[in-house]
Amino acid sequence: MEHKEETKSCCSTASTCSSKISATDQERTNDTVSLSASPPSFLAVNGIPSTEYAIQGMDCPSCAMTIEKSLKKLKGVQSVQVHFSTGKMNIAATTEPDRIMREVKRVGFGIAPTAEDQISNQPTFWQSWLPTLLSGGLLIIAFICTWLSVLPMIATILYGAVLVIGGYKPVKSAFFAIKSGSLDMNVLMSVAAIGAVCIGQWGEGATVVFLFALGNTLQQMSLERTRHSVKGLLNLVPASVWIMQGEKMIQRSVDDIAIGETIIVKAGDKIPLDGIVTTGESHVNQAPITGESQPVIKQNGDIVYAGTLNEEGLLTIQVTTTVKDTVVARMIHMVEEAQANKSPLQALVDRFANRYTPIVFGLAIIVSVVPPLVWNASWSEWFYRGLELLVIACPCALVISTPVAIVSAIGVAAKQGVLIKGGSALEAIAGLQMIALDKTGTLTEGRPHVVNTYPVAVTEAELWSIASSIEQQSSHPIALAITSYAEQHHIPQLPVTSVQTIAGKGVQACIDHQTYYVGHYGWLEEIGAPVQYITEQMQQLHDKGVSIMVVGSIERILGIITVADQVRSTASETLQQLKSAGIESTVMLTGDHERIAHQVANATGVDQYFAHLLPADKMNYIKSWQQTGKKVAMVGDGINDAPALATADIGIAMGGAGADTAIETADIVLMADHLEKLPYAINLSRQTLRIIKQNIWFSITIKCIALLFIFPGWLTLWVAVLSDTGAALLVILNSLRVLKSK
Template structure:
């Protein structure tokens, strides 16, 4: 792979990681007037760069800004380091970068950074209106509004009340998002505004009155009341949109409604306003269901915990429980916080966290997670993480971050909409002015067609076609124990053709187990007894595998003495005054102890199957042979078959085993091909080899040892994320369970998401094209244009919501 491709892969892996600010010290100096220069450089995360030239563009633009001393933008890591003459310059950097078409924020955790929930946004253009308006507030350093999640991230030095007032000025409602369940309950209890209903009542009376003897002025007054009731909020939002230079849906609809009244089409104007308000209400309710799909994860963990205190069981709010406290969790109850079992044993349903279909047995020393369900025995659990640091809290945080990141398709559509809307707006104005001036047709008819074009100019359905589908899919995956770290990786997963698996710990258990026992002299029990007596004093993984095998079968050890480990060979001990050995076949050959003739064939067969052999015997004869090897996971074969059914054309295994062993494991797991005798660094070369064959490759590993290969692949997938924070930070997709059970489902979900996104885009474009064609012959009325726009947006949302239940 070329250096540029390597950089691109690294960027994909690193641009979505959270890092701490790294101050780079520079010599202190002063300028005239005694104002001290900035003594450090600030590091920023930059999103949206798709090639190194983007980095060069940002560098050149920022170097021209007053007060900026140095700029270094690293495309490979998605980071930017800025050195400024004064500290105040840093506050304006995000605004300058956003003008260039990229998103950036300081990696420093700013104490003034807050998150707000914003209600009333109908599409991405509303988010841009809020962004532009809030950016004009002097005390705001940076603001980002995400329509998909309904949230606003803001750096400011004023009060939250002022921020909420400014959002209200723009025609929307905002509330501080503190992540609490109480806040969620309050939001669900809020009643929607009744302006839509009021507008509909006035419209209905006006329309009914047109069939009676009601005076014309009274009918007009009813239509005017319908326009005023339903159009107040859109008109307010339109005012601030125009003020900040935005051309959003509210501007277009308000213009259409006002234009309709000016040419005497009061019914059309009232119908436009009411349909627009009704469509927004339905869209908001549908979007809220999508946005709350991930918030429902918060309800998994209980609000209270039973804590052992002074021998008594005391009920406390989870926020009051500290690390080290001991909880009591009875059968059938949910575990309130992450912790370690100190007393008891039970089966735990971990499906809410990992997506595993079967309960997992837990006993003393095992880790348990908040939100999982204790199915059988009573447990005492020592808390290891506070409520804000639990695994479920980490999942929610990572998923919400992922939902806010734009996918390539979404970014392209936003750029398309930014060009499409002004062009159609200009066309609408031209239709209103030039045809009447040039002669054909009256002013009224062309003004009406121009107003219909204004409505068609709004690309609402197109703009939301991608983000709603991505939010739905990522939320659905999270509920099944899969973290997809952004729309980019969701799209990549949908087009993956080949998947490479690390063998150890991914396809196999990663822990050696006794696979076969061959007794040559005496019984199998005598062989295991001698082996356990020697090996239980060793910490070697193979020795522990033998000891565990004996313990599971209730075979005890004998009284031994003179225990000794021999590096590279094995271990020995005296049993009943006889020296016994447990080690490699080569060790016994060195001692001149011959194996039986028929044992040689067994040894060769077991070694070809990838077993490590433990020969047990004395200096005069061999008791038998114990074969220890890494066993294939129960879910591996089933998962590989399911991946092929999901459309994966090729699977590969990467292993350090010899060719014969690798071939046999590949055959047993159902993997199509294997790369054997690999050193850790060779895994990257194997991934590149698959890519050179023209395949889009995903790499599946544990997220730690396989980090280089995960970064080199088109898509990095780590498994076992519930056990390690590192795995959750390393890869593009994280399987929280320590098996491949959810991987086929993730591939299917990603492909369905891509299919739905394509459906949404084509439906939106065809609806707009049909509307444009029908306007000029006069078939499309103004209210029909509104209905086609809001209806298309609603259908796109509903289509995307199918991903919530896939």
């Protein structure tokens, strides 16, 4: 029988309930620790650790390829990966860092050692725009001179200045691209501009360079917005903390705080580190971490996360992580890793572009040479058309069409408390047909609550006073549910002695020299308590699927307290939203008893349910549905869900209370246990795929139209550049619509 799910059985013993629900609570505790305990790390290659750098100035995936090929030629470089979508590079090398950075700069790109340096070292507005604006101004003056037919030599000089100012960077990048064996957009544009000059079209060449520079600048601005879609998370954690030194509060750097130290967070301040509240009570806004819309009350013993906002009272917090190991730090690392992973669609587009560009480059040479040689056509005319074909051949818009949308989607989902581990998961969730859900901790809250009270030989107040006084000596979840209820209703407590927990049965204690028992019906029957008076009532309660705690002594039965795991208030509505989102069927898989599974299924509205399942049984059900051709997701929170999560096409972990194993195995993590985020993730995925397909078709259509206009002579070189850079920019802007997703 599944360990955790049995906790809700009404025939379970008090002690069994204690141990098993405690296991669930332990999983929750372990998860909180695990989310903060593992610092971001990078794989070592041949024993050499990988170092991360931030790359600036990449506006096309081929730029990443050029950097990779250039660095691989350096001595001591074992492995290098440059991710265009995130602007990050991971390199395992014995080469000096200064040598690596010099090489990247020599190729024509900016580089910084860390993401923080990247943000602080971003080029200013004038640094980004000055060359473009200057070349644009000179081009306008040159056009005026040409139009007025005055000083043609001045116009040519101005065109030349535009070519030098605007073309220096792309020509430099083109040189290193060719040297590394790549044909990127810089190569194509540089050849087009130089070719235009060679046939005397100085104005055309200068216009090509300016439009290309303008397009690149606009693209980089838009791409940086995408790459920093989770940049706000980096700014969540304050740089300093308040601590007590003697009788005074002083500030210290957050980097200097060690695990176990006590910090103070004032009302209106952000919490700087993960920890546990030791004194104070306040509402804390956890939206940046969990996506929760409403602040959560935090008091003594509650866990708080770095980056969340203390809205009201003064909190004293015992630190449980260093600044580099907080939940927000791990979130950023997970999101950046996910953004660097390619989706199947993106990989397909990249493979197409890698083959497409050399083919069209060859066609451009054929177009330039064959007509003059075979049909004695004009060399300048067909050379010009070959240059147009080169520009049109640039696949920039096509290869940008996918990664920008995916990076945007993963970033905006993280801000909503949904961690999507890569483009593959984002793409796969759009095609789901069936969703299987665990019961405890997924469809239910995963912790017991008092359902009802049935006094027999005493008043309700007396029953609660005795039961809660005894259970206050225990720490198992059913006891906590009873004592929590007593605290909320201000039940007076009685002095107890001789407290003893009987494994598998319950708790006994003495009150006023009388021994009382709180536990399983069978235990009280065993010790000779007059349980026959509640037999009929027990049968009725048994059918309701609740855990039953009998309170009594040898002489009499005082009453019954029923406890059950509550169905999530949002579960039913969420399942309806999944239906509206196109999910064909929802299934509950649980290790709990049939009657409890039946009750939860009725309350939530799942299409089917299966009870009495072991972890392997859940996995086998997933496999059987997959064999019928279904795309299946599994949603769970426990260790016992990990096999099913790994087997499903998409594994979805309830992150806030889930076990670390489930979180590591899953493809998607719902950070705040908000099941209602699941329809949001599905709709976001489908919106992203729609945008990607729009981008791809738009890019291909623009290319085809431009190609058709080449041969009749209806296309000019600068219009070809405008169509290419314009298409790339429109694709990026269309992808940025994902950032507005609600």
